[in-house]
Amino acid sequence: MDAAFAIPTEARETATSLPMAKDLSHHLNRLTRNRQASSLKELYKYMSYPGMITMAGGIPHPQVFPFETLSASILPVDAFPLDPPRIPAKPKKSLMSWLFPTSQNSSFTIPKYASDPKNPATIQLSTSLQYQAATGPLALPLFLREYVAKVYKPAYADWDVLINVGATDGWAKICSLFLEFGDAILVEEWTYPGAENTFLPYEAERVAIKMDAQGLLPDHLESVLSGWDEEKRGKRRPRVLYTIPTGQNPTGATMMAERKKQIYDIYIIICEDEPYYCLGATYEKSIVAQRLEDAEKEEGAEGNEAFIKALPPSFLAFDTDGRTFSKTSAPGSRLGWITTSPLFIERLTRATEASTQAPSGFATALTTTMLQQWGFEGYIRWLRGIKATYKMRKTWLCDSLADEFDLEFDTHSALFPEKSRTITGYAKRASSAWDEKRGLKGPALITFIPPTEAVGSACGRLGEFFEPGDSADIQVLFAPGWGFDAGGDHAIGGNGFGYYRLAFSIATYEETRSAMKTFSKVLTKFFRL
């Protein structure tokens, strides 16, 4: 452990009753152990001396930055209602038809030179558009630390955040921290191909862990690891798990507290990919959950509190030895962050200095100013609106399916033999009313896991011979299941053929209804019903 590994002693309030992160430096790969801080870094301390004239840094003068001010018009935090109607009131073409009529956009302007440049919360273009430390402007981590502390509630004291240029970049940096050529890596049996594209070039062997509707099965994970014979396999035991705990991509599975606890107890580095963490549903149906769901529909501080309370604990909340990463990102702006132990933060900072450096100053300046204008409570209200919007869209899809198929809730399903329910859809025969007594009516056309709000998708089975080519002909496009195959034995979903991921996040109400009508027609025709 050389000097470059030293942890910056930046003052930050931490809950001193919590344990510190454990030293996991033995898991770092050769590339990462080799990283050094810049040889000129020691100059930085002289730069802030009062009266110092610096001719040390070859950096442009802010006067030559062409941008004098940046302004943005942003939606109000309550732009999206907490309890939108089941069917859009006036199904207009306008995308804003369910906005509160009283909602007003607000705006802000970022100057080149702010009046208070010494304040760490200050955002000004002369700083944001200048070269910056890889850790970015102080103002954004300031906000994120409050957000992580209050929402993710890490269970160890010395965690920190490091901003990055989005979830894929964060994951690429994590892979470059641990992976050696030929390593094995643990993934869910169906997983996000974008994440695989990052580690597969390392000739990484995917070790697929079986799932149910709550995601990873701890028993299978345990048996894979305990049965790992390094000599026989010709490679070391996998040390990294890539998982999407909330609204898993593609299955839509969401892990609850108990499941996370079971997985956490198995000794591995858990990398949580959590873009949807705050947008997920409370899956467990209980009186407490129902009360929280009702409370979430109310405006104000109590509603905000209910929203946070309803979140399942993050892996960070179990983490007493810093074995986890969590990340999220603002949509499309290529800005996200990693929360982890000081050791990994420091090594990731070195990797960031040698690659992306700080995220774009345009992205950090605009996003931070917006967050500051909204404040913590405002941002929580914003997230609640988005969550309610996804819930509304999920309802559009489920209602459309119910109108086009006769649905039955299965207690014993081939897809999920235990622990969770699936829904099977049959061809509509006479009436569209639900009739519990009608029983089986011909072959099952579709089977699916009830989607959560989060994932923006439902993953279902359409029948083994329904090929994607057909779906293009009929002007509705689903993502084929085989594209998400992690290459192992499957507990669910067979070989992926005949399985599709349906995303409800982008289609309009009319499009969703029209798509499900077409879907039902094509299936009925295919099965010659």
Place this chain on the structure above:
Amino acid sequence: MDAAFAIPTEARETATSLPMAKDLSHHLNRLTRNRQASSLKELYKYMSYPGMITMAGGIPHPQVFPFETLSASILPVDAFPLDPPRIPAKPKKSLMSWLFPTSQNSSFTIPKYASDPKNPATIQLSTSLQYQAATGPLALPLFLREYVAKVYKPAYADWDVLINVGATDGWAKICSLFLEFGDAILVEEWTYPGAENTFLPYEAERVAIKMDAQGLLPDHLESVLSGWDEEKRGKRRPRVLYTIPTGQNPTGATMMAERKKQIYDIYIIICEDEPYYCLGATYEKSIVAQRLEDAEKEEGAEGNEAFIKALPPSFLAFDTDGRTFSKTSAPGSRLGWITTSPLFIERLTRATEASTQAPSGFATALTTTMLQQWGFEGYIRWLRGIKATYKMRKTWLCDSLADEFDLEFDTHSALFPEKSRTITGYAKRASSAWDEKRGLKGPALITFIPPTEAVGSACGRLGEFFEPGDSADIQVLFAPGWGFDAGGDHAIGGNGFGYYRLAFSIATYEETRSAMKTFSKVLTKFFRL
């Protein structure tokens, strides 16, 4: 060469008389050869079918992007004069004191939904803040291709550009394209430590090539490569050269056409790091150069033409087989691009998909809209203003040195025995007027290469025992030479101790004068004169 290596057949006008790029795929490393396109990529073609309802992509609806509009106030293209006065007319504190009084800022607003979304030049937030292809929005490459074609004039037909999140990111991606652990890499004997931080963790052996005031010495490069014994060295012959041809960091050396031609003729992959390409001076003093310099001071199309004509040819202009990269970046916005052959563009695109993805939509939207508003000619005028500003700042530094030291132009210097001139400074004795006949007056206090406008720095020798600690005490900060040492034998600069890089890009006129006054006092005291 599998299907993933196929080159996209996107229509682009190319000069058909030029040769095509040579296939250099045998230089790609193991990681890069392993990269595959996303398994779901074939779905993209269905998405643009007329009437297609897509439920394939799990992407958020633009309605939930909080940004409704972005606006910017930008400087006019002629904000900086082409021939500023030698001494600022009114040395005010205001940073804008030499702006044309008639110059006016302009502004633009980017809407969430533009009226012409099908036009490839359209920028709208619903697209910019959405997930994008790794190649980014169409509009920016459209502008860059025109710019590269007209300014860099590549000498092969099928070059293309790929945007990235800044020069360090571009260089990191290039390293990850070619380097295996333990490879040797060619660098200038003094080089940019930020670039080294990217390749040193690969346990890369730096092979330092000797320099003069025009940069790399082709003879030394040639002899290193021809004398490379793979068996004896225990590693393969280096295949990649990292070079900063214009305003070399830290020496300030700028390569002219003849030198580039000599280096190009040696068979290696040349990675040009060219942030200053358009801001460099025409070094060679000739009647033609003088005429161009005069013409550059004039406004209008002829001045723009003279500016482009005065640029030394890029390595791209010699490149008949695609062995080069060129890159540049907009200051601080973390946005740059690589120009190279279709093969490398394709592999770099795969690497980008698995790491950074497209640069931030905030950066591309704002930068592209600004460039579109300025147009090609306007952007050239903007660059000319920046170039004139750096020249003005260089003059501040040189005039300050001339006022504090007695300077002599050396024809035979230990620093640069041939081909270039250095300047030696002696303690000022009686008068501040330049007197060619006064000859040697005590020990030489400083020696330096006349800086070019580009680099924003002069690299000089202060005497072997002048330590950086002293410079902090005296409130002037220079970058110490040893920080830039590439670890080989040196043609210039000894071991780097006593050598410093002085940057003229950020200090004000008053600060520059004050810094040189302090500098002279400290040296005089140190040498007990």
